[in-house]
Structures are given as structure tokens and as C-alpha cells.
Amino acid sequence: MxxxxxxxxxxxxxxxxxxxxxxxxxxxxxxxxxxxxxxxxxxxxxxxxxxxxxxxxxxxxxxxxxxxxxxxxxxxxxxxxxxxDSARSAMYRGVVGTKVWHYGPVTDSRFFDPLEILENPVEISRVPLEEATGIVCTGPFDAEAEPETWRADLEKALARDLKLLCANPDIVVDRGEIREWCAGAVAKMYTEMGGESLYFGKxxxxxxxxxxxxxxxxxxxxxxxxxxxxxxxxxxxxxxxxxxxxxxxxxxxxxxxxxxxxxxxxxxxxxxxxxxxxxxxxxxxxxxxx
CATH class of the missing domain: 3.40.50.1000 (HAD superfamily/HAD-like)
Structure with missing residues (x-):
């Protein structure tokens, strides 16, 4: 105990x-x-x-x-x-391919900055879902929206059998007095729908x-x-x-x-x-x- x-x-x-x-x-x-x-x-x-x-x-x-x-x-x-950092290293090793759809707010765009410490990183392009070889999820587009609003996009990704790289396994966080959803909640839903989610954080x-x-x-x-x-x-x-x-x-x-x-x-x-x-x-x- x-x-x-x-x-x-x-x-x-x-x-x-x-x-x-x-x-x-x-x-x-x-x-x-x-x-x-x-x-x-x-x-x-x-x-x-x-x-x-x-x-x-x-x-x-x-x-x-x-x-x-x-x-x-x-x-x-x-x-x-x-x-x-852990997830970026995996992305630049090509674990979800080279053409990725970014599922997350534009404020997380620094995730795609070059990773100079990695030898021979693959070249990553951000593309629409319809052209993607994989998904990089840094969090919901709207952290306070109901999870069911994510389902339509995830169904499209599932139909294309895309792997989802989860940059933050947390389900929720509290920003002051406000509870917000994190990337881990998106990845959890995707997995429950039958998709494959890859995790690199705690x-x-x-x-x-x-x-x-x-x-x-x-x-x-x-x-x-x-x-x-x-x-x-x-x-x-x-x-x-x-x-x-x-x-x-x-x-x-x-x-x-x-x-x-x-x-x-x-x-x-x-x-x-x-x-x-x-x-x-x-x-x-x-x-x-x-």
C-alpha cells in the first residue's frame, strides 16, 4: 500500500x-x-x-x-x-511514412521542425488526409469539443488503414479550472475503432x-x-x-x-x-x- x-x-x-x-x-x-x-x-x-x-x-x-x-x-x-521529442524522432525515422496528415492545432506546427540530431532523417511532407501515408496527432483541433466530433475524420483514416502517431498519450489535462482533451484521447478512440496507434510518451x-x-x-x-x-x-x-x-x-x-x-x-x-x-x-x- x-x-x-x-x-x-x-x-x-x-x-x-x-x-x-x-x-x-x-x-x-x-x-x-x-x-x-x-x-x-x-x-x-x-x-x-x-x-x-x-x-x-x-x-x-x-x-x-x-x-x-x-x-x-x-x-x-x-x-x-x-x-x-520522442515522437518526433520516431516520425523522422519514418514510422508513419513520409506524407503525414497533421491532426492537431496549428500552434503545434513546431513539431515538424527539422530534427538535426538524427542521422539520415526521412523527409516529411504535411498533406491532406486523402494523400497521407500516416497520421501525426498532437491533440484535438478543439481541446474542449466533445470527442464524438473527432469520429468522422478518424473513420476516413481507418478506411485507408493509416497508422496514428500519438505525440501526447495524456487523455486530459486541467488548464487552470478548465479540463481539456489531449492527443491520447484521440488515439484511444482510434484504437477502439480498430485503428493502430503508436505511443512515445508516458x-x-x-x-x-x-x-x-x-x-x-x-x-x-x-x-x-x-x-x-x-x-x-x-x-x-x-x-x-x-x-x-x-x-x-x-x-x-x-x-x-x-x-x-x-x-x-x-x-x-x-x-x-x-x-x-x-x-x-x-x-x-x-x-x-x-
């Missing part, structure tokens, strides 16, 4: 690195969460390394700029690994491999048992950590705040019931990162 803790500092001495989710943990989609920023700054002062591991479909540079906008200071982390292995590479570039060789994952997604952050053999802290006051009755800390019985239903048991749980 998970252990409820009151602060990161209660357990952080047992770990040399943190893999930390962003949305719902370090910021709320609008602004930084001060207690989380302070906790990460204090951890880094002890010599610990912080890798921000996010299912954002944006490249690392785009997330860096976003963090500045949200007020997350650079001394709160060491490096960033994004689902977008809880899937590629993003953890990328995070370890980012950590290694800092000059540290750290074993998995000395890495602690932190996040508010039970099916992304916690499941991914368990699958990778990494300990985890579940932030109950994020996506599952209602189910766990979290204000400052989770209600113990509500948390127990929630984890029993979800069938994933994090190492630790805390209401909010602090």
Missing part, C-alpha cells in the same frame, strides 16, 4: 534523480505552483538531479519557453524530456529511455533504484514508473483530486478506493508537490 508523505524532503535523500511530470505537478497550465518549484530547488541544492518528463507534444525548446512564461525558474530543473518506454539519456548527459550514471518519478497521472506517471522499475510519488491533488478528496492531502479511504479501482499502487502519495 502507498505511503502518504507530507513533503518531498521526507524521502528524497534515498534518490539521486527525479523524473518529474510538469502539468498538474509543477504548473497548472497557467502558472507555476510555488510549493513545487521550492521543493525542486531545495532538492537540487542537495546535489540531486531533476529531469522534467512531460507528455507535451512540443519539442524541448518549446517547453523551455513555456516554462519561462509560466514562471518556472531554470534553477528548478536540470533537463527536459518531452513526448514530442507510460511507454521511449520517453523513459530519452529521460535516462538526458540524465546521462549531465555526467551521472544513476541506477533505476535511485530514480524517483513524480506525477499526477495514475495511468501515465505511476504506471510508467512501475513498468520501468522506478519508485514513484503520486500527486493526488492533480487529475484525481476529486476521486481522492484531496484538498491539502488525500482522504486515506478515498485514496485507497481509487488505487484499488485503478490497480496501480505508487510508492508514495502526497496531495501536492512541496
Amino acid at each position: 502507498t505511503r502518504i508523505i507530507n513533503a518531498l524532503s521526507e524521502v528524497s535523500a534515498s534518490y539521486d534523480a527525479l523524473f518529474v511530470d510538469l502539468w498538474g505537478c509543477v504548473h497548472n497550465g497557467v502558472t507555476a505552483i510555488p510549493s513545487a518549484v521550492a521543493a525542486l530547488q531545495e532538492y537540487r541544492k542537495t546535489g540531486g538531479k531533476v529531469i522534467l518528463v512531460t507528455n507535451s507534444p512540443r519539442p524541448r525548446a518549446g517547453v523551455t519557453k513555456q516554462l519561462v512564461h509560466f514562471g518556472v525558474p531554470v534553477d528548478a530543473y536540470d533537463a527536459i524530456a518531452t513526448s514530442g 507510460p511507454h518506454a521511449p520517453i523513459y529511455d530519452l529521460a535516462r539519456r538526458r540524465l546521462h548527459k549531465l555526467g551521472d550514471s544513476i541506477a533505476d533504484e535511485r530514480i524517483l518519478a513524480i506525477g499526477d497521472g495514475i495511468l501515465t506517471d505511476v504506471k510508467g514508473a512501475i513498468d520501468e522499475g522506478i519508485d514513484s510519488i503520486f500527486i493526488s491533488g492533480g487529475l484525481a483530486a476529486s476521486e481522492t478528496k484531496t484538498v491539502t492531502q488525500p482522504d486515506e479511504q478515498a485514496l485507497t478506493d481509487f488505487l484499488k479501482t485503478e490497480k496501480y499502487d505508487p510508492t508514495f502519495t502526497i496531495g501536492h508537490l512541496r
